[in-house]
Amino acid sequence: MGYETAKAQFAEWGVDTEAAIARLKGIPISVHCWQGDDVVGFESRTGSSGGGIQATGNHPGRARNPDELRADLEFAYSQIPGKHRLNLHAMYLDTDEAPDRDEIEYRHFVPWVDWAKDQGIGLDFNPTFFAHVKADDNLTLSHPDAGIRAFWIEHGKRTRDIAAQMGRDLGSPAINNIWVPDGYKDLPIDRMAARGRLEESLDTMLSETKPNMRDAVESKLFGIGVEACTVGSHEFYLGYAIRKGTLLCLDMGHFHPTESIADKLSAVALSLPEILLHVSRPMRWDSDHVILLNDDILAMAQELVSADLLGRTHIGLDFFDATISRTAAWVIGTRNMQKALLNALLKPWGRLRAAEDALDFTTRLTLTEELKDLPYGSVWAEFCARSDVTSGQTLVRDLDAYQASVADR
Numbered sequence: 001m002g003y004e005t006a007k008a009q010f011a012e013w014g015v016d017t018e019a020a021i022a023r024l025k026g027i028p029i030s031v032h033c034w035q036g037d038d039v040v041g042f043e044s045r046t047g048s049s050g051g052g053i054q055a056t057g058n059h060p061g062r063a064r065n066p067d068e069l070r071a072d073l074e075f076a077y078s079q080i081p082g083k084h085r086l087n088l089h090a091m092y093l094d095t096d097e098a099p100d101r102d103e104i105e106y107r108h109f110v111p112w113v114d115w116a117k118d119q120g121i122g123l124d125f126n127p128t129f130f131a132h133v134k135a136d137d138n139l140t141l142s143h144p145d146a147g148i149r150a151f152w153i154e155h156g157k158r159t160r161d162i163a164a165q166m167g168r169d170l171g172s173p174a175i176n177n178i179w180v181p182d183g184y185k186d187l188p189i190d191r192m193a194a195r196g197r198l199e200e201s202l203d204t205m206l207s208e209t210k211p212n213m214r215d216a217v218e219s220k221l222f223g224i225g226v227e228a229c230t231v232g233s234h235e236f237y238l239g240y241a242i243r244k245g246t247l248l249c250l251d252m253g254h255f256h257p258t259e260s261i262a263d264k265l266s267a268v269a270l271s272l273p274e275i276l277l278h279v280s281r282p283m284r285w286d287s288d289h290v291i292l293l294n295d296d297i298l299a300m301a302q303e304l305v306s307a308d309l310l311g312r313t314h315i316g317l318d319f320f321d322a323t324i325s326r327t328a329a330w331v332i333g334t335r336n337m338q339k340a341l342l343n344a345l346l347k348p349w350g351r352l353r354a355a356e357d358a359l360d361f362t363t364r365l366t367l368t369e370e371l372k373d374l375p376y377g378s379v380w381a382e383f384c385a386r387s388d389v390t391s392g393q394t395l396v397r398d399l400d401a402y403q404a405s406v407a408d409r
Ligand SMILES: C[C@H](O)[C@H](O)[C@@H](O)C(=O)CO
Pocket: 034, 039, 053, 089, 126, 179, 218, 220, 251, 278, 286, 318
């Protein structure tokens, strides 16, 4: 169906497709660097991911160095409508030096900043509290050894400095998201002590106020090897974020599979000014599958729009699949997030809300189901065309061709 016909159909429902397209164009998504290389990073001194996260698969074409990763990202961005951000982890430094985690400095990341300037995009950042010999006990900021805690506190402080300088030089505050893998495989005796140490370490790490950056904290239910207790649980970080004024990061893979992260948004938004999302697709556990345009993602986007949270929610992605083309994974996942947002922006919210407020749940159900038949795909195709980005079979060919060009790496 042509766009003009689709536009008229939406207009019959009181929905302005032009307004939806304009709004979607202004929503940046923070694309995670780690899908491009299976969370390996570019340090010369560390080992495998660790920390209970795991990329599986051996598809050809993994980016092996910053130049390859940047080339892959440039291709991926060229297939995604709009301007987006890059979310960089500290282990993705670009330097001939081999600084340890407590020695990293801004200069080790300047090539990324220069590239981001060229691309006209903002950067976000993350300390890397895993894939390191000092994280092998699955304890970092909450480790009983004060020396190990001090090492990781220093790492965290340095990432805040680096994020602040990135934010300053790019004219857009960088979010520095803290995820620590700390936990216990078997039942701990003293959870309180571990949580007290984590809190104290975080307080020390975050003690200095920094301009041009924002702190976020990310909770988790469990990871491989820390099944009995995660020190930084949801309750721990929800309380911490509210008390300390940080952002709270909600990762869709970090809760029990029956919990709805979409439902949590309005609940936490009443106590927190800003939220960070890690949009992901858990399958039985935090498996980090590429996100689909499925009910979970649609529900998330609908909450963001219906609760008017887009202005204070930062949308980041967190998935990594090494069994498929890594560039295709980025493109498909990011476009699905955008499609979900477009779907939500094309809903007649006033009418739906009026039915609910009148307790007319029959009309509410009739509306939500009839609205599913509207031609969202035609509006999406128009958005892609206006952004000079392909869709449909041309996209399939473009993704294939790029993958073929990197398969010999
Ligand atoms: C690599 C990321 O920091 C990581 O995926 C983290 O955000 C997470 O979700 C760990 O399970």
